[in-house]
Amino acid sequence: MHRFVFFSIFFGLIFLNCEKGHLLTIAVGGAPNELDYWEKLIREFEERTGIKVKLIRQPTDTDQRRQSLIIPLKAKKPDPDVFLMDIAWLGGFAASGWLQALDDYVKRDTFDLTKFFKPVVTSVDIYEGALVALPVYIDCGLLYYRKDLLEKYGCPVPRTWEELLQVATLIQKKERTRNPRFYGFVWQGAQYEGLVCNFLEFITSAGGGLFDSLGNINLCSKTNIHALTFMKDLIHKYKISPPNTYTEMKEEEVRISFQNGDALFERNWPYAWKLHESNDSPVKGKIGVTLLPAFKTGKTASALGGWHIGISAYSDNKEQAWQLVKFILSYESQKRLAIDLGWNPGREDVYEDPELKHNLPHINVLKESFNHAVARPNVPYYTRLSQILQIYVNAAISGRMGPEEALKKAEEKMREIIHTYE
Template identity: 25%
Template sequence: MKRIWQKKHWWALVLVGAMLLAACGQPAAPAPAPAPASPPAQESENNDADQPGVASIAIAARAGAMADALKAVAAQYTQETGIDVQVNDMPYDNLKETIVLDVRNNSGAYDLVMMDDPWMPEFGQANLLANLDDYFTEGVDPDFVPTTINLSREPYGTGSLYALPLIGNVQMFFYREDLIEKYDLTPPENWDDVLAIAEVITREEPDTFGYALRGQRGNPIVSNYMPLFWAYGGRVLDENGVPQVNSEAGVKAMETYMKLKDLGPVGVEAFDSDQIATALTQGQAAMLVAWPSWVAMVDNEEDSLVAGKVAFAAVPGQVNESAAMIGNWLLGVPRTSSKIEAAVDFMKWVTSAEVQKEMAMIGGGVPTRRSVYQDPELIEKYRHYPAQLEALERSVARPRTPYWSQIEDVWGMYLSQILAGQVEIQEGLDRANEEIKNMLP
């Protein structure tokens, strides 16, 4: 009786902690209706090699720890160059619309903009950003993790460079190392292993579930399900842009997702970040997929019951190897800026290994360079860095289409219905695929 009561009502006993996730776990704000791209603005006469006379540059940034760290290091840049860096931080939901309207109105208010990486296809195709190829004639520093640079090009991976990766977020796999050792198990390499371990822990540990997943409609369930979808060989869109969410891989991934649901808390259909974070830190869940920003919370000895007991790894694979979702923040230059040279100079400076390390040390940076992840001082401070680098190197980008936010809404609605038992797996995925097909040009 004790076990049943605790497993059904544990959330009433634990402290529900609020936490701010990286934006990749947040729904993208809808962009204004597409408009014909304006012709490129004429560059200012100041855009020579040294950009003489530039007194300041303005950045549109995502509010929070990232913007705070950016402000801190920007002060150092001002001391070195005499150029004032104005960091204008704003909530996630307002940032995208602000950037789009600024360029389309040709106001030139911002010289640099932070962008959630799924925005890149839309921004690139709509001619909102300055092409940076001429500023990197010898190529981009190979110290950047290649997956992060791929996000900065349009078309993805092969096109012109429109940004540099500033924040290297990527999903990671969190697991209770103490319980793995207790039952003489080995860390999972694929999702079959995850299921087997979750079954053992759920059966043997009275107060701990084997796994916790996000089931809330929209972005939460899509971002949590996609690593399985990719691991089983799924593709959202094929090479011709035709949706494939109802493929055999999609069905198998969802079957596994449903099994994981049965090995987790009751009510996961409504779970988002706060609920599974609480499950992990209060010792109620043994495994889950989460973002690097969670590590500090897990290791906080004052609030976490599992400090020092959780290990980190790249997300398990299946047919394909690890398929974690990459969720970088990029730094680009609006084409309407009159200070492009100065903006590029700051962009190169702030993404340098030295400044990335400084941002990481003050808690507002997630590196995009291999050398920073391999820095002994940072590894001592952030024990998850080796696993995070592996996850980043083996990560997968969300579909590079301007229609991603609409696809995510539809897909997430049907995945949630399937998880809640309102529709069978194949039927729900078929409906999702048909609606996605109808919305695409």
């Protein structure tokens, strides 16, 4: 008998612990300094409105953040009410019906949508005619370079990939005598989402793309093969990118390599600027940032990234959730996001702020790069397409498979996926 009493109390306690009433919850993740920013922002919101908010701390890793959202959403849980989504999975979330349409709130409060970057909002945040999310910050691929080294050897900032190759080969050869670890160009080549962004930039800047003008998949095109061969050659033929490009190089590995002074050029997101320019950085004051180069046949292209905020369709607290969203997207909060974390606000009007221009002198480059943004396909099964691209592009740049064969196989697989999920 005692055992049964014990068990019922035990499980009773577990169930009691699950539901905690209608507290407003927001799920965000990231590095410690990012979480500090959110913590501060939320405390301020609480003081102003008197609404209590619980911050759910997520990991830094994008896939893990996504996983920790899919589970409650799939189970139709009321928490978290508000969360941030990577641009790459926004389509999947919207198509799953997990996001609350915001149109009514926007209309009621005459919330000014024109303050946000229009191409971003129209291409990503509007799903089947309904506004389901808003950009908190925008990311675009950029080229960082060592100003001091380019000056030392009298080389220009490259506009084309061919120029970059020439400059990097020359300077790498000279610098190797002082630093045997020195490489000309570091970028993200490990088998993960970042590789797809890099790949998209290379193929788009060659004049290619994943789809043809009619929207049919056209991966195995001449231009794409040329671009992928170039990526592979950077590592194996010209040897200006390190051999661990295709095994380990993710954003942070690339950033650290450049920051330690081990690279001339770096492809990275805007977040790297603030860290490169921090006081303990060996390259502080020696760097510049510009648009990514293009092939002679194409135009510069920056993969569009960034995080968007949305309200759960299952939220039991939508009104308060909307208040929080508005607060996070307010001019002041967005400006702080840029100054404290060095990120690019989703609001366009913040970019004209004098204080911001003073703090982030390269803000114009950022704004320009948004005009050359190339978005990843906004389809709900994008993740699967991306996984296929990751595998085959990685196989090609590692030398395990020829670029043409890899693209042909990837295209075949992608057709299968589209067929399964369309």
